[in-house]
Amino acid sequence: MDKETVTTISNLSRLAFDKENEEKITKDLENIIKFVDQLDSVDTSNIEPLTSPLEKTAKTRADEVTSKNRKEKFLKNAPNANEDYFLVPRVVE
Amino acid sequence: MTWETVIGLEVHVQLSTKTKLFSGASTSFGSEPNTQVDLIDLGLPGVLPVANKEAFYKAIRFGLATNAEINQVSMFDRKNYFYPDLPKGYQITQMEKPIVGKGSIVINVDGSEKLINITRAHLEEDAGKSIHDLFDGETGIDLNRAGTPLLEIVSEPEISNAKEAVAYFKAIHQLVTFLDICDGNMSQGSMRCDVNVSVKKVDDAILGTRAEIKNINSFKFIERAIHFEVARQIKLLEKGESIVQETRLYDSVKNETRSMRSKEAANDYRYFPEPDLLPVVISDNELEEIKSTLPELPKQKEIRFVNEHNLEESEAKILASSKAMANLFEDASEKTKDSSLIAKWLVGDVSALLNKDNISIEESKLSSINFAKLIERISDNTISGKIAKSVLEEVWISGNDIDAIIEEKGLVQIQDESVLEDIAKKIIDANPDQVNAYKGGKDRLFGFFVGQVMKETQGKANPQGVNKILKKLLNS
Known part of the structure; x- marks a missing residue:
């Protein structure tokens, strides 16, 4: 785990941390990965990956509209909005 | 390279x-x-x-x-x-x-x-x-x-x-x-x-x-x-x-x-x-x-159109190319038996209008009911093919009912032979030089008389009827 990887991950996850914490976080992440890496010692070559601990399958819904227009409430809840849209700092394409 | x-x-x-x-x-x-x-x-x-x-x-x-x-x-x-x-x-x-x-x-x-x-x-x-x-x-x-x-x-x-x-x-x-x-x-x-x-x-x-x-x-x-x-x-x-x-x-x-x-x-x-x-x-x-509810797909439709309706392969391909086009064809086929006439209009005039406006059938104002009616009016001789063209152009713009357009504009084809004969006689009387030239062997002038009758009737004369009557009058 080098500094560059930590920076990339923090950028991708939009998580910022103080410079003084950088070393500590790098070390922590290293330890976490080491811990999880213990799982590599188990031979899983003939085992299907487990994607859910529940041995169940999904319930699905019928294609019927059940949702109401709650625009006002939702927009009021946003950090910034006008009467129609959520507003965010300009995203330039 | x-x-x-x-x-x-x-x-x-x-x-x-x-x-x-x-x-x-x-x-x-x-x-x-x-x-x-x-x-x-x-x-x-x-x-x-x-x-x-x-x-x-x-x-x-x-x-x-x-x-x-x-x-x-x-x-x-x-x-x-x-x-x-x-x-x-x-x-x-x-x-x-x-x-x-x-x-x-x-x-x-x-x-x-x-x-x-x-x-x-x-x-x-x-x-x-x-x-x-x-x-x-x-x-x-x-x-x-x-x-x-x-x-x-x-x-x-x-x-x-x-x-x-x-x-x-x-x-x-x-x-x-x-x-x-x-x-x-x-x-x-x-x-x-x-x-x-x-x-x-x-x-x-x-x-x-x-x-x-x-x-x-x-x-x-x-x-x-x-x-x-x-x-x-x-x-x-x-x-x-x-x-x-x-x-x-x-x-x-x-x-x-x-x-x-x-x-x-x-x-x-x-x-x-x-x-x-x-x-x-x-x-x-x-x-x-789900398998049992799959619809007929374009290729299958194409083959069926050729087999059931005796269409040319090239026509069938165009008609089966979009669902809306295929529906127009099939709806009209139920109303009138003349499949090749329907195909001809769809592949010809309707496609030309679509291309001109660069739109799809769904976006046009031509409904399947109206299109079927247009074909019906051509095949029951209410209107001639030439008039049908202008009716189609009118529907294209207004989306109005075919019969209403025909009636409002007085476009019903003149089929009554006595009416056509009166008009033909009038044309013949008014053009003695051409009549003499025709009788003298200038066969091509026949088209001139047909044209004059069509002009007189604003294109509403039944072309077969006009041909028959002119032949009778000029060759007598």
Whole structure:
């Protein structure tokens, strides 16, 4: 785990941390990965990956509209909005 | 140096379900911003997505129609990236186990057929819409589209040029509209595609580095974007430079593609199995049920039109090419038995008007009832073919009832032989020189008399009747 990887991950996850914490976080992440890496010692070559601990399958819904227009409430809840849209700092394409 | 182009397409088809992939919010187009948003679409804490079964059924219809493997157990994955129109910070998609596996589709280029293999087709949710040009210094977000089900159809890199790419996109468009799984409305963004383009020397075994052109939503732009991109890549390679693997944007105004480096840095999507959704299982019974409701597909329709209605293959192909066209033909065929007359009008005048306005049948004002009526009025001799042409043009503009137009404009064909005979006599009396010349052997003047009668009746005289009467009068 080098500094560059930590920076990339923090950028991708939009998580910022103080410079003084950088070393500590790098070390922590290293330890976490080491811990999880213990799982590599188990031979899983003939085992299907487990994607859910529940041995169940999904319930699905019928294609019927059940949702109401709650625009006002939702927009009021946003950090910034006008009467129609959520507003965010300009995203330039 | 001879270069070879290699193209793969990712087509996003908006499935025509009433509600979103994971919530009960409506998907209808054109509503006021942010009025069709559910807690689930917003990704508020504590909510859980529930999959819409109908989206699976529609995806399976596509799979069956392309002879694809159907994964009766399919799963969802998370694709992580940040963008303001993606409230959750991830898109739910299918990476490992898509609902539809390997399949294929036949495309038609300049009369010859080519099979294009389809790698997979998976379900995923659409993002919201960002509006950049409405607010000063800010971007507006409309989440009505967020969560709308998309079927992403990924082709193998087996497309060799822009023409084939357009043909492939058209074939998908035709198929999804026939299957009734997408409304096919390109201007509303119901079908969009990403084009992967690379070039290589003809003898090279390995593919060149590709560029991905994002989000093109018209046949014309696909063609232009590919032409531009291929030329750009060849130019770079011939200068000895290399191609950067990147995402590019097609600018239709400047007719160029350019790099979208802003998204480049975030190009690590860190997929992982979606923990909020369990595997979705499709039973054998469900699969059989879907199979039994598959409609007749374009190719089958074409063959049936030739066999049942004795049409020319070329006519049948045009008529079967769109669902709306085929419906016009079949509805009219029920009203009048003259299939070849119907085909002639659809392939001829109706197609010409469509081309002129560059629209599809659905967008025109010609209803199937009105079209059937037009054919009926021609075949029962109410109006002549020539008048029918102007009636069609009138309907094209106004959409009014055929019979109303015929009556209002007094276009009913004159069939009464005594009326026609009176007019013919008048013409003959008024043109003694021409009569003498005709009788003296100038047979070609017969057309002159027909023309005069037509002029006198404003084209309403029944042509067969006019011929018969003029022959009788002039040859006596």
